[in-house]
Structures are given as structure tokens and as C-alpha cells.
Amino acid sequence: MTDHTPSLHLVPPTEGAPAPATGSAPAQSVLLPGATLGVLGGGQLGRMFAHAAQAMGYFTVVLDPDPVSPAGLVSHHHIQTGYEDPDGLARLAALSDAVTTEFENVPAASLAALAGQCPVAPAARAVAVAQDRAQEKAHFVRCGVPCAPYAVIETAAQLAAISGDLLPGILKTARMGYDGKGQVRVATPAELAAAWDSVGQVPCVLEKMLPLALECSVIVARGADGSVVNLPVQRNLHRNGILAVTEVYEQNLPPALAQQAVAAAKSIATGLHYVGVLCVEFFVLQDGSLVVNEIAPRPHNSGHYSQNACDVSQFELQVRALAGLPLVQPRQHSAAVMLNLLGDLWFAHGDVAHTPPWDQVLALPGTHLHLYGKTQAKHGRKMGHLNITAATAEAARATALQAAALLGIAPF
Template sequence: MGGGQLGRMFVHAAQQMGYFTAVLDPDADSPAGRVSHHHIHTDYTDVDGLARLAGLSDAITTEFENVPAPSLENLAVTRPVSPGADAVAIAQDRIREKSHFARCGVECAPYAVIETADHLAAVPSDLLPGILKTARLGYDGKGQRRVATRAELEAAWTDSGGVPCVLEKLLPLDFECSVIVARSEDGQMVNFPAQRNLHRDGILAVTEVYPDNIPKAAAQRAISAARSIAEGISYVGVLCVEFFVLADGKLVVNEMAPRPHNSGHWTMDACDMSQFDLQVRTLAGLPLNPPRQHSAAIMLNLLGDLWFVDGGEAVEPRWADVLALPGTHLHLYGKTEARRGRKMGHLNITGESIDAVRSTADFAAAVLGLPIPLSE
């Protein structure tokens, strides 16, 4: 379910293991659909399309969290579906998501739910300044707005159309990190190392993974929390959980994604098994071997802005110059049109030491016109 770049990389991983694949996506030119054996061009709620997908498939997964949960329920009547509709529904709603985190004993930033004007009026003053987030359909910074005063909060909620929202208190942030876990139907669970992330304008820009990239205590807390969150819903599949590490070293959970994640793309070139390999294994009921990282890694997210660095017509970035650098691995998603803010690909840089990898990454960023330094 879903034809974007995550689906494309899953399809490639499945085909490498000899599986045939089918993609349901309304876009006839979707990245995953273009490389799959079957491409069903229907809406995610189309009954006939869902029936065709079920008829072609032995098992079904999704590549993004906004696939309608009822469609997954429909498919689950006749086929194994992972992650299940319940897990996806939780990730689709920040209010339910935060309740799930609390049930798992994982701390969030202080927050208030705003669903009515009365809720808005009752928001405690100590939650300001904060970030107002729509409860549904928010990702990559969409549906989010910083508010410093009660007047700004009221205006932001009105501008949202009065939809259910969550107001989160702004906390003194040191850095962001994430953990990717994979869990099988029988409860076996493995994880990758904790990943240090840098976002720009709400979109992941850089991920770094190497020994001691995160203080050991914080990394272990993040891994334990992510595993608890997966266990708490008997999750099956690949799950990413994002965290904030505060200035005092405290860890708070931000959100979860019931799928592979941008911050795990480095695993394609720096590990003996990628996040997509694990997604295939969970779906096919195969053993989950603990993945091993063999190289220090930095992942650079490549947005469509790179095609417009000179401000004129779209110009293909200087890939040849980048690929002349040691340890560079370019992954483009097969999208036919570059647009500002659109995810077009990613660049993995690997090497024996993080110093060598960072030097190469800085040089590649300069060639491409990405902001330097890469870390903050």
C-alpha cells in the first residue's frame, strides 16, 4: 500500500530475495509502481483495487502512515497485514499516539489536547511558548506552528480550522535522535543503533551513525523506549521512534512512524542488512537476525531544492563530482520532476572513521549546494 520512495526501496529488497511484488497507488507514475511487477492504479479506499491487491498477494504492508486504517482492516480479513490497522491508526493521531506512549511508560513533552474552544481556554500558561500540532495528517513539519503567547495560540488554532490539535511545550533541546526496530509475528525483535538526526524546516536533513555519536546512556534509553513502544501494541514490521534529547540529558519521545524511515536510509550501505531487508523478513515470516553496522555513516537527504541552487530552471546536480568521492552511495527515487521540498533521493557516505566520512560529507555538501556545517 503506497507507491512512494519507501515502497520503491522495499520492492527492490523484496525482489532481491526473489519475491514478486504488487503496489496499490493512485499515481500511475509512482516510484514504487514503476519498478513493481504489478501496479494497481486506484485510490486507497477503492474496493475493487483492494480486492485485486489481496488476490495478488500473500502478505501486505504499507510504506506510509496515512493509508486509511479501514483499508488495512479490509485487507486483513483475507491476508496477513503488517503493521496492523490498529498500530497505523495510533500513528495517524497524535492524541492516541501520546496516550500509547504514556501506557508504555515513555515520557513525552508536557502537552495539552485542544479539541474545543473550552479546551483552548483551559490550556495552562506554562505550556507556552509551545508548538501547536494538528492531531492528524502532519509530517515533515506540516500542520505545525510555533506559538509564544495565548493570542498566537488562539490565532493558530483558528487558522487550523479548529481541528483537533496538540499543544506541546517547547523544551531546551540538545539534539534529536531516532531508533528503528523490527518485530516479528512471534515477538522476536531487533534494532539498529540509535541515530543522531538534524532537521531543517521540519524535514530531516542529516543522519549520523557511528560509535559514541550519542551518549551511551541516552542511546540505551532510546532503544529501550522504542522496543517498549513496539511491544506495547504487539507491533509487527519495521517501526521508527523519534526522540528529543534535552540540554540536561533527559530523553522525551516525539513521535513514531509505522514503517521504514528516512533516518534509517544509511542502513542500505553501512550495515549487513537494511531496514527494508528487515521489513521483507517481518512480512514473510523469516528469521530476524540482529543487523550489524560495518561502517561509520552519514546520510544526506536530497530535496528538489538542489535542482534550483542557481535560482533558474531545474538543473541536474553534479552527481559525477559527488560519486568521485570515496565511500559515496547515491540513491535517487525515480521521480520525474524536481520540486522544492520534494524528497528526490539520499546520499550515503561510509568509511572506516567518522572523521573521514564527515570530511567527505562536507565536500559533497559543498558540491551540491547544501548548508555547511552538516551538524549543529
């Protein structure tokens, strides 16, 4: 059993961290506009990456098996094949001057294979850590960033040895869990055993449940030269395990806590030798302390507000990091609220899908609609987001609550 208790001590980021990959393609030089940037994955994050890259004068190529993938529909090239198809990966490498990914569950082996042919960021080793909760937790500990007390469960013996101090807790599958999937709350040893059976006895992490006050996240961008910049700390509200609302403005969190979160996020990124955009999610406990929850090796829903509230968005940072361009510290010029738009909004009045009243929403000042080009609305499916910007936090919140009422989103 592995059991760690929260304590904050940021060690030098490279201590105990994965070594830089060897045997990969030659070091990347700066790729100026006119080059072609590739992305593994055709979802909405890839779509917004492609839009940002194209706005800066780059060509784009997407590899995704879905013929109507949001990113594939807007890219210069769409390689319609699986993420592990050797021929498709070879074609992606041939077309691309550098390649990134838009979701964390892309096979790390595919990234490693591409790295032998062209620059890839983030590297396979960094993505592999984010794909495995046990590795992820161990990396947090190496970086001196506090996380919830936890234990790894891979065998029946480890299950039997679990300390009662970790209950009640949340059992999470070590791999392939996101948006609340692969997670079971447990209060007793019997519930824990039943939960492990229910997920197929796959490797899991049991985390002790802590008294949460709120959730927040930090998005950092790190270049191959080691430079790191960050977006402002985002205050997040989740519903049913899915991000619902993000609020970003001065004093959305106590300044000292925000500084601590930024320092921790930079330590985690640097410890991974990370290149690209990384989101680090945190819990703020009721006693005011901070613990890290998880990382996402890509842009993140909670950073979408940066498209309209900052002078450099998270997607432009992703382009800059991949192309080797200078990373500048983003500046937020407007208070912002982001509302996640799920497919449920299309079914607010029954079982038949109806287009939400976008005309009424867009009549509100400072509203910016971003839809992802998905052809069919489904319950729980991310269809878009709405950014609300204003001169003050009070004005942004007031408009966001008006928009939420029009759309049938619960107030916050």
C-alpha cells in the same frame, strides 16, 4: 485538559496496550521467496521495499493512484487506484500473500479491510495510533516513555482551559501532519487561539517547547513471534522540519542514552503488538534527558544509511517481518552519514532545473547515490539520498561535507 510531564518508567509493554486484532485473516505462516508481497503506497519507501523484496526472490505488487509512482514503476504489478477503492483493495489481496504499507497516512480502514483477506503488517490498529497525535501521546504514557508536557485541544472549552505552563509551545494538528506541516509555534494564549483558528479548529495537541540539544531516532523491527531487533541509534539534523542529515557511528550519542532510546523504542513497539519496521523519533534535552517525539509505522529517512553501512538494511527487515522470516540483529560495519537530497538542489543556479554534479560527488570515496525515479524536481520534494560510508566517523563526516559543498547543501 490532559497534562503529562516527562518521567521515565518503562512498564510491561503489553499493559494498557491495544489488544491484538480479532476477526482477521488466519495467522500468517512463513512466506518463502517466490511469494508475492503487496504494499499500499507507491512512494520511495515502497520502491526501496520492492527492491529489497525482489533481491530476495519475492514478487511485488503496489497499489497507488499515481501512474508514475516510484514504487509502481519498479514493481511486478501496479494497481493504479485510490487507497479506499474496494475493487483495488480486493485485487491487491488476491495478488498478495501478505501486505504492508509505506506511509503512515494510508487509511487504517483499508488495512483493516485487507486483514480479513490476507496477512497485513503493521496492523490497522497500530497504524491508527501513529496517525493520531493524541492517541500516540497516550500510548507513550501507557508505555512509561517520557514525552513533552502536552494538552489535547478539541473544543473551545479545552482551549480556554489551557495552562500557561504549556506556553510557549507548538500546536500540532492531531492528524495528517508530517515534515513540519500542520505545526504552529505559539507563545501566548492569543497566539494559541489564532493558531487553532488558522488550522480550522481541527483536533490538535499543544506541546510545551523544551530546550533541545539534538534529535535522534531508533528503528526497530518486530516479528509476529514477538522478537525485536534494532538498528543503531541515529543522530539527526532537521532543517525547516525536514530531515537533512543523519550520522551513525560509535559514540554519536552517549552509550547510556543510546541504550535508553533503544529500550524505549522496543517498549513502544511491543506495546502496540507491532509487526514490521517502526521508527521512533526522540528529542535529547539540554539537561541530557530523553523524550519521545513521534513514531512512524514504516521505514524512515533516518534509516536509509543502513542500505550501505549495515549487513541488513531497514528494508530487508521490513521484508523479513512481513514474510515471517527470522529477524537477525543488524550489524553496522561502516561509519555513515546520510544526506537527504531535496528538489532544491536542482535549482541551485536559478529557476530552471539542472541535474546536480553527480559525477563529481561519486568521485568521492564511499559515496552511494540513491535516487527515487521521480520525474520532476520540486522545491522541498524528496528526490533521493546520498549515503557516505568510511572506516571512521571523521572520514565519513569529511567526505559528507565535501559532497554537501558540491551539491550546495549547507554545512553541518
